[in-house]
Amino acid sequence: MSESKSHQRRLKRSAAHERFRRAGNRVMLGLTGLMTLLAIVPLAWILLEVFMRGSSAMSIEFLTDTFKPTSMGGGGVWHAIVGTGILIGLAALMAVPVGILTAFYVSEHPNTTLGLAVRFGTDVLSGLPSIVVGLFVYTIMVSGQGYSALAGSVALAILMLPVVVRTTEEMLKLVPRSLREASLALGAPEWKTSFQVMLPAATTGVVTGLMLAVARVAGETAPLLFTALGSNNLSTALDKPIASLPLVLFKYALDPSRVRNAQAWAIALVIVTLVLILNIGARLIALWRTTRGVTQ
Amino acid sequence: MAESVMALPSRIPLPAAAARPASVANAATEAQASAKMMLDHVSVLYNVFTAVANVSLPVYANKITAIIGPSGCGKSTLLRSLNRMNDLIPGARLKGIVSLDEGDIYAPNVDVVDIRRRVGMVFQRPNPFPKSIYDNVAYGPRLHGNIKKSELDEMVEHSLRRAALWDEVKDKLTQSGMALSGGQQQRLCIARAIAVEPEVILMDEPCSALDPVATLKIEELMKELQNDYTIVIVTHNMQQAARVSDYTAMMMMRPDRAGEMIEFDVTTKIFTRPKDKRTEDYVTGRFG
Amino acid sequence: MTFSASHKFKRVSSSRVGRALHASRGDIPFKTVIILSSLSLLGLMVGVGVMLWLRSGPTRETAGWSFVTLNQWNPVGEVFGALPFIVGTLTTSLAAVLIALPLGLGIAVFLAELCPLQLRTVVGFMVELLAAIPSVVYGAWGIFVFIPAFVAPVGNWLMNTFGNPNRFPYLPIFQGPFFGASNLAAGLILAVMILPTISAISRDVLLAVPRVQREAALALGSTEWETIWQVVLPYGLSGILGAVILGLGRALGETMAVTMVIGNVSQLSASLLSPGYTMASVIANEWGESRTPLYASALLEIGLLLFITSLLLNIVARLLVWSVARKTPEQRA
Numbered sequence: 001m002s003e004s005k006s007h008q009r010r011l012k013r014s015a016a017h018e019r020f021r022r023a024g025n026r027v028m029l030g031l032t033g034l035m036t037l038l039a040i041v042p043l044a045w046i047l048l049e050v051f052m053r054g055s056s057a058m059s060i061e062f063l064t065d066t067f068k069p070t071s072m073g074g075g076g077v078w079h080a081i082v083g084t085g086i087l088i089g090l091a092a093l094m095a096v097p098v099g100i101l102t103a104f105y106v107s108e109h110p111n112t113t114l115g116l117a118v119r120f121g122t123d124v125l126s127g128l129p130s131i132v133v134g135l136f137v138y139t140i141m142v143s144g145q146g147y148s149a150l151a152g153s154v155a156l157a158i159l160m161l162p163v164v165v166r167t168t169e170e171m172l173k174l175v176p177r178s179l180r181e182a183s184l185a186l187g188a189p190e191w192k193t194s195f196q197v198m199l200p201a202a203t204t205g206v207v208t209g210l211m212l213a214v215a216r217v218a219g220e221t222a223p224l225l226f227t228a229l230g231s232n233n234l235s236t237a238l239d240k241p242i243a244s245l246p247l248v249l250f251k252y253a254l255d256p257s258r259v260r261n262a263q264a265w266a267i268a269l270v271i272v273t274l275v276l277i278l279n280i281g282a283r284l285i286a287l288w289r290t291t292r293g294v295t296q
Numbered sequence: 297m298a299e300s301v302m303a304l305p306s307r308i309p310l311p312a313a314a315a316r317p318a319s320v321a322n323a324a325t326e327a328q329a330s331a332k333m334m335l336d337h338v339s340v341l342y343n344v345f346t347a348v349a350n351v352s353l354p355v356y357a358n359k360i361t362a363i364i365g366p367s368g369c370g371k372s373t374l375l376r377s378l379n380r381m382n383d384l385i386p387g388a389r390l391k392g393i394v395s396l397d398e399g400d401i402y403a404p405n406v407d408v409v410d411i412r413r414r415v416g417m418v419f420q421r422p423n424p425f426p427k428s429i430y431d432n433v434a435y436g437p438r439l440h441g442n443i444k445k446s447e448l449d450e451m452v453e454h455s456l457r458r459a460a461l462w463d464e465v466k467d468k469l470t471q472s473g474m475a476l477s478g479g480q481q482q483r484l485c486i487a488r489a490i491a492v493e494p495e496v497i498l499m500d501e502p503c504s505a506l507d508p509v510a511t512l513k514i515e516e517l518m519k520e521l522q523n524d525y526t527i528v529i530v531t532h533n534m535q536q537a538a539r540v541s542d543y544t545a546m547m548m549m550r551p552d553r554a555g556e557m558i559e560f561d562v563t564t565k566i567f568t569r570p571k572d573k574r575t576e577d578y579v580t581g582r583f584g
Numbered sequence: 585m586t587f588s589a590s591h592k593f594k595r596v597s598s599s600r601v602g603r604a605l606h607a608s609r610g611d612i613p614f615k616t617v618i619i620l621s622s623l624s625l626l627g628l629m630v631g632v633g634v635m636l637w638l639r640s641g642p643t644r645e646t647a648g649w650s651f652v653t654l655n656q657w658n659p660v661g662e663v664f665g666a667l668p669f670i671v672g673t674l675t676t677s678l679a680a681v682l683i684a685l686p687l688g689l690g691i692a693v694f695l696a697e698l699c700p701l702q703l704r705t706v707v708g709f710m711v712e713l714l715a716a717i718p719s720v721v722y723g724a725w726g727i728f729v730f731i732p733a734f735v736a737p738v739g740n741w742l743m744n745t746f747g748n749p750n751r752f753p754y755l756p757i758f759q760g761p762f763f764g765a766s767n768l769a770a771g772l773i774l775a776v777m778i779l780p781t782i783s784a785i786s787r788d789v790l791l792a793v794p795r796v797q798r799e800a801a802l803a804l805g806s807t808e809w810e811t812i813w814q815v816v817l818p819y820g821l822s823g824i825l826g827a828v829i830l831g832l833g834r835a836l837g838e839t840m841a842v843t844m845v846i847g848n849v850s851q852l853s854a855s856l857l858s859p860g861y862t863m864a865s866v867i868a869n870e871w872g873e874s875r876t877p878l879y880a881s882a883l884l885e886i887g888l889l890l891f892i893t894s895l896l897l898n899i900v901a902r903l904l905v906w907s908v909a910r911k912t913p914e915q916r917a
Contacts, residue, residue: 017441025807035690101621118622127898129837135887139635191614219718222839253724413805423796436804
C-alpha cells in the first residue's frame with residue numbers, strides 16, 4: 001500500500017535558521033559555563049578577604065588572651081575559643097548518639113510509617129531557620145533558668161542532628177546486606193550486630209557526618225543569641241552565659257572601633273579555616289573510602 | 297513577511313567515502329537496489345574494549361534490513377553507529393567508514409545534528425516526551441523554524457496517519473503522550489521520528505516491550521513505511537526478521553566478546569539456505 | 585563416628601518461647617531506644633511549633649490578625665504590627681530568588697550536562713562551599729567589602745539612572761535615598777547564599793532525568809541546548825521548582841548576614857535602595873531590648889510566623905523534588 005505520493009517534503013528548512021540553531025547552541029552552552037565561573041567569584045572573593053584581612057590582625061596573643069577593652073589593646077579571643085569548644089563538644093555529645101540511633105532505625109526500616117516520617121522530618125528539620133531553633137530552646141530552657149551554655153549546646157545539637165542522621169543513614173545503606181545477614185546468621189542479637197558489625201563498617205561515615213555537623217554549627221550565631229547569650233569572661237560553667245566565636249565576631253564587626261573590626265576579621269579567619277578543613281576533610285575521606293572499597 | 301526560506305537540498309554534502317567493499321558483492325548482485333548507507337570494515341570500541349569488530353554491510357534504499365543474533369553480540373551498538381548515537385558514550389570510538397549516500401558521516405566537520413535528522417531512531421522502550429501527543433510529533437518540525445499553525449497541524453496529522461495512529465488519537469491530541477498504551481506510544485514515537493522527514497529509520501528492538509497485537513501492527517506499519525524510508529531493524533525475534541525484512545545480517549559474539557557479522561544475505565536465503573553453520577544453528581533455534 | 589557431639593552445643597531452651605526470649609535479650613531495649621530516638625526527632629519538630637505558639641499567646645490575643653496587617657511597630661506604645669518585616673522579608677527573598685534562579689539553573693545545567701566528569705566533583709564542591717561559609721562571615725564581608733566595592737557603585741548608578749522621580753515616576757524601586765545598607769545589599773548577598781541550594785538540588789534533578797529522553801531528542805536532530813531546554817528541563821520542572829522553593833525557604837530565615845547589611849529600619853518603602861528590615865533580623869536585633877512580656881511575645885510570634893512558612897515551604901518543596909524521581913517508573917510502557 002504505497003502512499004509515496006503524499007510523501008512530499010513539507011518541512012521547510014532554511015540555511016539561516018540552521019546556522020542560528022548551531023550558533024544559539026554554542027552561545028547558551030557557553031553562557032552556562034560563564035555562570036558557573038560567576039558563582040565561583042564570590043567564593044574566591046570572600047576567602048581572599050578573610051585570609052588577607054584576618055591574617056593581618058592575627059597573632060598568637062590574639063588566640064591566647066581573653067577579653068580586654070580596646071583601651072588596653074583589645075585582648076584576644078581565648079574565652080570565645082573555649083566557649084565554642086564547650087558548646088560544640090556538648091552539642092556533639094548529645095546529637096551524635098541520638099543521630100546514630102535514629103539512623104539505625106531508619107536504615108533498617110525505611111518504609112515503615114515511622115521510618116518515612118523520620119526521613120521526611122529530618123529533611124524538614126534541616127530546613128528550619130536557626131533563629132527559630134534558638135527561640136524554641138529559649139522557651140524551654142532559658143525563660144525559667146536564664147541564659148546558659150547548656151541551652152546553647154542544646155540549640156546547636158538540634159541543628160547538628162539532621163546532618164548526623166542523614167550521613168550515618170547513607171553510610172549504613174552502603175554496608176552490604178551480606179555483612180548484616182552473616183552476623184545475624186551466626187546468632188548475634190540485633191543490637192550486637194548493629195554496634196559491632198554495622199557501625200564499625202560505617203565508621204568513616206559517622207566521622208564524616210560528625211565533621212560536617214560541626215562545620216554546620218561552627219559559625220552559627222543566631223540561635224546562640226537567645227541561649228548562650230555570650231560573655232566577655234572566660235568561663236566553663238554550663239549554667240551561665242558563655243562566649244562563642246561567632247557571637248564575638250558579630251559584636252566586633254558592628255563595633256565602631258577599628259581595632260574591634262580588625263579582630264572580627266581575625267575571628268572570621270579562624271572560623272572559615274575550621275569550616276574549610278572540616279568540609280574538605282570530609283570530602284576527602286569519603287573519596288578515599290570509595291576508592292578503597294565499600295567496607296571500612 | 298519576507299523570510300528567505302531557502303529550500304535546503306535534502307542532504308548537506310558529506311565528504312566522499314571509500315568505494316564499496318567487495319565483501320557485499322554477492323548480495324549486491326542479487327538486488328538491483330542502491331545502497332542508501334554502507335558500513336565498511338566498521339569497528340566500535342569503548343576505550344580498549346571492542347564491542348563490534350570489522351563489520352561490512354550495505355543498507356539498501358527502501359528496503360528493510362534486519363540485524364539478528366544472540367544477546368550481547370553488538371547489534372544495538374552497530375545500529376547506533378549509523379546515527380552516531382554512540383558518540384554520547386565517553387570513550388567510544390569508531391574505526392572504518394559509515395557512509396550515508398556516499399558521504400562519510402564520521403568525517404571531521406560533519407554536522408551531527410543533521411545526520412541525526414536524516415537517520416532517525418525508534419527505541420526499544422517507547423519514550424514519548426512528557427508533552428501532549430501533538431507536541432510530541434510537532435517537536436521535530438518546530439526545531440526547524442517558525443511554522444504556521446495550520447502547516448504544523450497538517451504535518452502532525454500527516455505523520456500520525458503514516459504511523460497508523462491518527463484515528464485513535466485525533467480527538468485527544470492535547471492529552472499527554474505518556475497516557476497512551478505501550479503499542480500506541482511506540483507508534484507515537486514512530487510518528488515523531490517521521491515528522492522530521494528522515495531518509496533512514498533505525499529501529500532498536502521496537503516491539504520487545506509490546507504485546508503480540510501491538511507488535512503485529514508495528515510490523516504492518518514497517519512494510520508500509522519502507523516505500524518511503526529505508527529501515528534497519530535490530531531484533532532478537534527471528535520470526536519477526538523473517539516476516540518483515542528483505543535483507544538480514546547475522547551477528548555473533550567472538551570469544552573476545554567482540555561482535556562480528558558472520559553472514560549477510562537476502563532474508564529468504566538466510567532462513568532457508570544459510571551459508572554459515574552458526575547461522576543455521578541460530579535460525580533453526582538450536583541455540584540462542 | 586556418631587552424632588553424639590550434639591551434647592557439646594550450648595544448652596538452649598528447647599521451647600519456642602525460650603528461644604525467642606534468648607534471641608532478643610538486649611534487643612528489646614535496643615529497639616526501644618532507637619524508636620525513641622526517632623520519635624524524639626519528630627517530637628522536636630512538633631515541640632518547636634507548640635512552644636512558639638504558646639509563648640506568643642499574649643500578642644496573638646491582643647493583636648489578632650492585625651499583627652500581620654498593621655504597618656506599625658511601636659514597642660514603646662506596645663503596638664505591634666509586623667507588616668514592615670513581612671514585606672521586607674518577602675522583598676529581599678524574592679529578589680534573591682530572582683537572581684539565584686537563572687544562575688543556579690545555568691550552573692546545574694553546566695554541571696549535569698556539559699561538564700567533563702572529573703571537573704564536575706571539584707566545581708560542584710566549590711559551589712557547595714558557598715553554603716558552608718557562616719552567615720555572620722557573609723555579614724562582615726558585606727559590611728566591609730561587598731557594599732563599598734559593589735553594592736554602593738551599582739546602587740548609585742541605578743539611582744542616578746532610573747531613580748529620578750520626575751523622569752521615571754512609575755519606577756519607585758530605584759529611588760533614593762541610598763546609604764549602602766539596603767534591601768538591594770541584602771537581596772544580593774542572599775542570592776549568593778542560596779545559589780548552592782538551588783544549583784545542587786537542580787543538578788540532582790537533572791541527573792535523574794532518564795537518559796532515553798535525551799537520546800530521543802538528539803535522535804530527532806536536536807542540538808544539545810535544544811535537548812536541555814525543551815526536553816530535560818521540562819521533564820525535571822517540578823523538581824527544579826522544589827529547589828527554588830527550598831532556596832526561598834533558606835532566604836526567608838537568614839538572620840545574621842541580612843541584619844548586618846540591610847540597615848534595620850522598620851519603614852515600608854517601595855525602593856530596593858532604601859534600608860529595610862526582615863522578620864529574622866528584627867528578632868535578632870531587638871531581642872536584647874524586649875523588656876516587657878508583650879514585646880517578647882511579639883518577637884516570638886514573628887518567630888512562629890517564620891516557623892510556619894518555613895515548614896510549609898519545606899514540605900511542598902520536598903514533595904516536588906521527590907516527584908521527579910517517582911515519574912521515571914511511569915516510563916515503562
